[in-house]
Amino acid sequence: MKTSDKRTDVLQAALELITERGFHGAPMAEIxxxxxxxxGTxxxxxxxxxxxxxxxHRELEDRIVAALRDGYPSGRPLRERFLYLIGALLRYLIAHPLHFRYMxxxxxxxxxxxLHRDRLLGKPGSHDILMDIFKQGMEERVIKEFPKAVLFSLAFGPMISLLRDxxxxxxxxxxxxxxxxxEACWDSIKRNNTA
Amino acid sequence: MKTSDKRTDVLQAALELITERGFHGAPMAEIxxxxxxxxGTxxxxxxxxxxxxxxxHRELEDRIVAALRDGYPSGRPLRERFLYLIGALLRYLIAHPLHFRYMxxxxxxxxxxxLHRDRLLGKPGSHDILMDIFKQGMEERVIKEFPKAVLFSLAFGPMISLLRDxxxxxxxxxxxxxxxxxEACWDSIKRNNTA
DNA sequence: CAAGAAGGAATGAACGTTCATTCCTTAAGG
DNA sequence: CCTTAAGGAATGAACGTTCATTCCTTCTTG
Known part of the structure; x- marks a missing residue:
């Protein structure tokens, strides 16, 4: 291993204690x-x-982003890529509930x-992928014409809420x-071509 | 006045400081x-x-519930009542951003x-109204056949997320x-009678 | 044996809470 | 009325605790 085991142990302990009791219920001594x-160590x-x-936080995010990139169907149609993203995120966070709670x-x-502010204003990460989808989708008039932050809320709001429950x-x-x-997440951002 | 002004002053100060800096960035001395x-006071x-x-928290919740009940169109159709609830909540929280941040x-x-658990299991409050809507809606096959918590997430998830942004x-x-x-909130829980 | 890693007691700052004292309002007594 | 006593609200310095951080000692490794 590159980094010492202790570093990892500390991060894991912090993750468990903080998700269980919050930042302030997790003193360094207990971690x-x-x-x-x-x-002191x-x-x-x-x-x-x-x-x-x-x-x-940074490490968890890296892992999540990696999980989303892994198997991402780059060349495929918009809808498929979007569904893949949502599905992969859901599956990852269900499999790693502590990561979700920590985030x-x-x-x-x-x-x-x-950080959130930076994200919405466009820093690299999983958001890159997502923003590309939104951008392309709006250009092709497949996705509703909304600010990206609105699209984000529409698609991820219910998902996050359900995940929490x-x-x-x-x-x-x-x-x-x-x-x-x-499917519902897709429906909530896709354009209804019935107008 | 029934209760002293100081009590109110303390609550207001706490609301402002805590929403700005978090529970732990708001020492009693500063409040x-x-x-x-x-x-000591x-x-x-x-x-x-x-x-x-x-x-x-209790007081803010009371005020929110009161705002939702006020003008609630009891006798009217399901859809109208639901839209009223969502709209009233949105308007209230936009007008009272600190209440939202505190909650x-x-x-x-x-x-x-x-507390969250109690709410989902249906304690008195605005959830009463909401749960009645869900119940009636499912009976009349107007609303999707999902657990109530799922309906809740579908309808409120995006709203909360947008509100935050x-x-x-x-x-x-x-x-x-x-x-x-x-409208989108309603769409996300209403049954599509096209199947 | 040298050099870095680990240990854990010691430190000091921050904070919630307490309490002896002061202040203010209201009532009593003359 | 005016003076003074009583009662309770308010004050804020002081206390004890908790906790992040430091520092010196001990152990490990090559």
Whole structure:
């Protein structure tokens, strides 16, 4: 391994504790204990708690983006690519509920707001792919003529909400439902050519 | 006035500081200062910071529910009642962005998790109204046959997401857009009688 | 044995909460 | 009326706790 095991252990411990108890219910001492490491040791790998939190977010995001890129049907039609994205994201987050919970907390904290702003104004990432889809879709008049942020909310809003309920155990997203949801996400942004 | 002005001042100060900086960026001392009150005084009205936070949530919720009930067209058709609810909620939260930000923070904190569960299982409040709509809608086969939590996510997921972007200043929800959104919310749960 | 890694007790700042004291309003007494 | 006492609200300095971070010691490795 390139990076020490301890670094990974710390990140994993932080992920578990923070998703369970929030940023403020996860003191460094406990993260250290859970990681099987001394408190001071964390600071060999992370400059501060803030850095640890930010870095953890960055790593999770990288993994998610990787999962979305993996198998992405670049050459295929718009609709297919979009459905692939939504489906892949849903499947990944259902398989990694802690990642989802962490991301949600992160974006609902002071850390995440500025990042969100950057994202919507277009920084590289999975959003690249998505924004390309939106752009092309609007040019070809297949997708509704809305600001990209609106399209984003329309497509991902319900998905995120359902995911949260699933992960908190209020509902169960089975394969049928997932299929229906991905289709519904597409429907909510595709242009109705009946006008 | 029934309750002292100071109590109100403290709640208002807490609302402003917490929405701006988060629960942990809002020390009691600063809340007190902003409220024009001494630190100790807060404890004449609230047992603890936790109680203050919880109580503030309760009061905001009461006001929102009241706004939704006000003018609710009880006797009217399903679709109309639903559109009224969505529209009223949107308008209220656009007019009261701090309330929205506070609620979001609250629900994404350790405080809010258990509450969410209660809500989905149908405690009194605006959810009463909503659940009745869902129930009747499914009986009359006007609304899709989904668990209520799923219907909730479908209808409110995009709305909440758009609201957030609007309040954070990433997009502007004008009247046209609001109209389109409320209609889209209905579309996403109404049954397509084409099958 | 040298050099870096790990340990964990010590440090100090930040914070929620408490409480002895002050201030203000209202009532009582002359 | 005016003075003064009583009661409770408000104050804010002080306390104790929690926690991120530091620092010095001990261990490991080559």
């Amino acid at each position: 250290a204990k859970k990681a099987g490491v001394a408190a 964390i600071y060999r790998y992370f400059e501060s708690k803030d850095m640890l939190i930010t870095e953890l 949600e907390q992160y974006f609902n904290s002071p850390y995440g707001i500025s 699933h992960i908190l155990g209020f509902i169960v997203l089975d394969d049928t439902l997932i299929e229906q949801i991905t | 007190a200062k902003k409220a024009g009150v001494a630190a 807060i404890y004449r009205y609230f047992e603890s910071k936790d109680m203050l936070i919880t109580e503030l 979001e923070q609250y629900f994404n904190s350790p405080y809010g998790i258990s 609007h309040i954070l200043g990433f997009i502007v929800l004008d009247d046209t857009l609001i109209e389109q959104i409320t």
